[in-house]
């Protein structure tokens with residue numbers, strides 16, 4: 001195993017000390033940053049508030065992106081959900097609409113929390129706020145879940161990457177989904193071990209996802225990929241809570257993700273030189289947008 | 296250094312891109328600190344990916360917001376151009392080829408209220424991190440992660456030692472130091488990144504040194 005923190009280390013410590021992953025991360029961070037856990041909780045609570053605000057703002061559908069390519073979709077889905085019409089059921093639609101909402105706020109130059117990146121900022125708020133609602137979690141529990149997610153993100157950043165330019169979208173939306181799945185299981189009262197299985201399942205299904213943003217902007221396909229990441233995390237969490245396990249441990253899935261990222265051609269890593277970014281329609285959109293109002 | 300939980304869940308920022316938006320704000324903020332005056336004119340030259348995608352990422356707005364001192368999470372960033380007009384900051388944007396540099400690079404020619412001019416070049420190197428690489432033809436490496444002291448002085452023996460002595464006397468610990476010389480000319484520029492803030496009284500002592508032309512400080516960027 002490469003250097004740096006691993007999931008299995010976190011898991012072992014959690015089990016030995018009888019704490020959740022989130023509590024272990026909190027404890028480590030307090031020691032490392034030489035501050036109290038209470039201070040850290042306070043600071044994370046501020047992130048949670050911004051996440052809530054970005055969901056609420058996104059659902060109003062008022063923001064458009066600079067290019068005009070995205071915006072308003074969260075509201076459409078939310079309306080359909082409120083009409084009780086969704087095929088996937090209420091919870092799934094709520095998660096999806098919230099993921100769209102936050103990602104649209106980001107694309108429209110609104111205030112968000114990068115989690116782990118700005119491009120993938122919709123996944124965690126969508127999953128955690130919705131699961132929190134379902135189980136009646138309070139802010140303290142949600143804050144702890146965010147520390148769980150952060151702990152997994154720290155491992156991914158050390159062992160692989162959380163940057164689309166280095167690892168493709170699997171490193172952004174894939175990582176966000178992995179973090180969200182682990183955190184969702186803990187939030188729902190599942191054990192740390194089950195939580196880690198959920199993370200492995202969520203990340204495995206997004207391996208190989210490339211980064212191919214149209215016109216180089218964090219809009220298409222980024223906004224909708226946040227939905228994929230979020231919904232995927234929710235299902236992975238449900239699978240783990242049902243006792244389904246991942247055959248490949250999360251640490252190894254993370255290493256595999258890093259290796260796949262390195263093997264990906266540069267054209268599929270945020271350069272907008274491949275994939276969706278070079279489809280005829282994408283090139284036309286880029287032309288229209290870049291041609292407009294050149295100063 | 297191991298990442299903190301808030302590097303992963305955070306920062307709170309105005310979207311859409313940590314490199315093209317948040318990083319651009321920070322480039323503006325550090326350039327403002329280097330000018331060390333309220334800017335009244337900014338000619339902004341965008342290179343590479345900055346030039347290609349600036350409008351979609353609001354890179355232009357973010358740079359101007361930073362030049363005005365707005366933070367990366369300030370909700371006025373989208374209105375930065377109107378705000379600049381209201382504050383009497385004139386801005387212009389052009390594309391430029393800066394050569395073999397990071398794709399997210401920018402050169403900013405600044406003029407301040409009291410007439411000072413400075414040319415700053417820097418890059419947004421990912422995740423909101425930045426690097427200022429050139430100030431007035433001096434090659435530098437400035438991250439904005441630390442308290443920073445920038446001193447332009449005559450290229451004479453003993454000047455740097457005198458500066459570090461003043462800092463040591465004020466209990467300021469130096470994390471990094473770099474001296475660079477212009478290709479031509481008798482001037483040198485020293486950048487000191489420090490663990491503690493350098494108080495105004497200490498800065499005044501540095502400014503009072505006969506060999507020192509100009510000295511300024513910048514706080515760590517948030």
Ligand code: SF4
Pocket residue numbers: 119120163164165168169170172173210211212213217218219221222223225270
């Ligand atoms: S496609 Fe690229 S820019 Fe968009 S969210 Fe994924 S990694 Fe980020």
